[in-house]
């Protein structure tokens with residue numbers, strides 16, 4: 001866990017680097033690739049959930065850049081990350097592989113073993129000018145897995161520097177990893193900027209209090225900053241005359257840093273904003289309801305560059321879908337996604353994780369918790385940087401739910417309590433995913449079907465949880481700082 005203040009300083013530095021870039025003309029910019037391969041600009045928010053962008057109808061937040069990409073390109077309504085946690089989600093984006101195929105790349109503060117090729121490396125070998133700025137593959141230890149360099153390519157101080165150094169005649173591929181809207185926040189910044197907290201749509205899982213509304217505004221405030229920064233980069237590409245043949249992707253690595261969101265397999269943890277624009281080949285103005293996983297991006301980037309994805313890839317290229325003129329359901333077999341989680345923060349005795357997998361279809365969410373005796377949000381006897389329940393970032397909203405434990409035990413239990421081995425939610429009638437129907441006889445058939453489908457997928461993709469029953473994750477090294485203490489028996493406040 002990065003200390004909040006240090007993170008703020010780092011974020012302020014990034015903001016300072018980018019502000020003002022739009023006024024700088026790019027001299028001698030690279031001309032388009034002679035073979036027609038597009039540039040690729042990948043913009044990744046840090047902890048932003050669906051539907052928190054203007055294009056999805058969210059009334060308070062203003063994201064004109066995301067909305068433009070959606071309007072002139074394709075807006076996805078059912079996009080999911082591969083894991084609701086920074087490092088594994090980024091490992092999956094970079095490799096196009098499910099987290100259970102990535103060894104130590106599948107958990108927070110792990111390492112990404114060199115045996116798993118990443119798309120920036122493959123594009124670099126194919127002649128692309130590759131770089132990144134901000135948060136790349138992180139947090140974790142790059143070299144422990146046998147890599148000599150960052151999986152996201154060469155680090156640049158700014159996008160201006162990167163694009164200025166792009167060789168003529170070569171396409172480029174850039175990863176912009178924002179640290180927004182990751183915590184910490186400047187408390188009250190959202191409301192102070194003019195947002196009306198009364199207009200905020202408070203998800204069902206949070207108590208509707210002034211503190212929670214303000215906390216959500218602070219989160220929106222940071223998403224808006226990310227959006228502006230992407231806009232400044234688009235201005236530079238426009239000035240270079242390359243916007244038409246640049247594939248622009250805007251999405252997020254995992255859900256909002258609030259209870260039962262980030263580090264959880266519910267929609268607030270896994271369902272992502274996603275918009276893609278590429279005027280040269282992608283008809284715009286479309287909304288697509290197919291279920292896509294962010295693992296689909298790496299094979300997409302490889303395909304537009306004329307490369308085949310490596311054999312181990314589980315994602316499926318989106319190119320055919322992008323090149324149609326269709327809206328709604330375009331490829332009917334994209335009717336489900338599978339995601340999972342292992343260890344997130346170091347917040348259980350002996351560093352144990354909370355292993356779980358899920359399948360999300362249009363109507364249902366089914367979750368399998370492999371160790372239901374463990375605490376899903378962290379052990380209540382373990383004090384971490386994030387307080388108790390260390391898988392959930394310290395926050396005003398977390399404090400409100402903890403303080404209301406006795407007056408609102410239902411929300412407390414949903415956020416922090418133990419969970420049964422199986423969970424089933426009817427997303428049509430319970431979009432907040434609060435009523436577990438796994439024990440409901442009326443849903444037994446659905447439960448069996450989804451359970452079977454999940455098992456089949458996990459076995460087919462080689463998940464050790466289902467194939468050998470081995471679970472190496474808990475024994476793997478955690479490359480973060482472990483600041484924690486265990487309270488004596490009986491001293492836990494919860």
Ligand SMILES: [Ca+2]
Nearest residue numbers: 046047086253
């Ligand atoms: Ca994140």
